[in-house]
Amino acid sequence: MAAESTGIISQLIKRSDIMLAVAVIVIIAVLIIPLPAGILDFALAFNITFALVILLSTLYIKHPLDLSVFPGMLLIVTLMRLSLNVASTRLILGQGYAGEVINSFGNFVVQGNYVVGFIVFMILVIIQFVVITKGAGRISEVSARFTLDAMPGKQMAIDADLNAGLIDDQEAKARRESIAQEADFYGAMDGASKFVRGDAIAGILITLINIIGGFVIGMVMLGKSAPEALRTYSLLSIGDGLVTQIPALIVSTSAGIIVTRAASKENMGHDLTRQLLRQPRAIMIAGGMLLLFGIVPGMPTLPFFILGAVISAIGWLTNESSKKKILEDQKAEAEREQTGQEERTEDLLKVDALEVEIGYGLIPLVDANQGGDLLERVSVIRKQLASELGIIVPAIRIRDNIQLKPNEYRIKVKGINITEYEIMPDHVMAINPGYIKDEIDGFKTREPAFGLSAVWIIPNLKEIAENKGYTAVEPSAVMATHLTETIKTYAAELLTRQDVAHLIETLKEDHPSLVEDVVPNVVSFSIIQKVLRSLLNERVPIRDLAT
DSSP states (O other): OHHHHHHHHHHHHHTHHHHHHHHHHHHHHHTTSOOOHHHHHHHHHHHHHHHHHHHHHHHHOSSGGGGTTHHHHHHHHHHHHHHHHHHHHHHHHHHSOOOHHHHHIIIIITTTOHHHHHHHHHHHHHIIIIIIIHHHHHHHHHHHHHHHHHHHHHHHHHHHHHHTTSSOHHHHHHHHHHHHHHHHHHHHHHHHHHHHHHHHHHHHHHHHHHHHHHHHIIIIISOOOHHHHHHHHHHHHHHHHHHHHHHHHHHHHHHHHHHHOOOOSSOHHHHHHHHHTTOHHHHHHHHHHHHHHHTSTTSOHHHHHHHHHHHHHHHHHHHHHHHHHHHHHHHHHHHHHHHHHHHHHHHHHOOOSEEEEEOGGGHHHHOGGGTOOHHHHHHHHHHHHHHHHOOOOOOEEEEEOTTSOTTEEEEEETTEEEEEEEOOTTSEEEEOOSOOOOOOSSEEEEOTTTOOEEEEEOGGGHHHHHHTTOEEEOHHHHHHHHHHHHHHHTHHHHOOHHHHHHHHHHHHHHOHHHHHHHTTTTSOHHHHHHHHHHHHHTTOOOOOOOO
């Protein structure tokens, strides 16, 4: 039986797209086709249940994108609620009866007093419209704006991590998609919040229309007295308003929770408990205040004393637990102190094999969102050199350095400054191959990689320079070429013993007998490394390692 149920659920999940389409069609049909009171009861109960499921789901998610479907779902839920309003209005005005759910809300919830019911209904609408919906809408608007503003920095950080080898291509792609989804989500939530506000206004108008219309129908068409007609249709209309506005309030609260939810490794309940209990003194002070309220003349003593005692006890227990944890942490820290000091010293000794430092004026060349293509060029350089020289080029770290001039960059190999150059990012470099006599207006300079005579020109003169025989290159291409030649020059120093071992292991896959016969019986790793370094110093490729 359990297996059959699981199979049915799996089939329903596979066909969820069809089910959603059918659900939307049914919602639209409810706007046109009259519903019997029994089916309306079921639909209203489902509306309340679905709202509760949404609320509880928002409490258990760890990141807003875990429920990225929320904006679209909010629109469908709002449409469903309005269609139920139309269906209930049709029954209230047509039959004077709209099912047991609405009748119970009109009689039991507000004790049959339509004045009290109307006041409660208006309070719920005000809470939803003025407080929750307005706040959630404002948060969505600000979050969307800040998320968009932060996108370039996040993209640049991802590209830097990818270039440094901290993440692979798949992880970088996933992070970029997450950033795009986050921006789309908050933008959609900004728009979806308007639906909720409109729903609150529609709820007020529908209830007033039901009361006025029912009053007129009761007196004119059914011959009821004014008090009887007002009481009957007011209770039904208010019951209808309450049974739809309560789920609306729940969904609005869910929207507020999800847009205010910060990314976390735990759900909201766990974070809330952990963070509130982090300050035991505040809890004990609150407990003491409650105990003081209990002795104030005229105040109910028992509730304040009970709550004060419970909260004070929680604060005391939390404080004792915190003290115990602090002692344990101090003991563990004392045990790790010497080891930690050694680890920190070792960290200071670590250097990047290849590093490019840039001034703040060159950041746009690195940021893809500002049109920069340097990171893409660096990836091409690594593949190109691997193909040409046969070496594994280590990850190239690019970072900004405020000590450099705004448009200056510096190339470092194993922490040592090798070369530096200042470029003009808003210009184009026109390189003279050596035989051109016709000059062009610009700032004279020398190309950093080969020392050729060059001129920095404005982009509008690029075509003119090319027609005269100059080679016009972008600033990022200048940096990339300079970096490529620097790597070729220092390729021997970049070839480590670990790289040699990796190259031999790769060779072993195609020539196992050759490697087993030669390494390490005939030739050691050290000798192979020296030979390969000598070849690289002469700019001889080592790609054909078997030869």
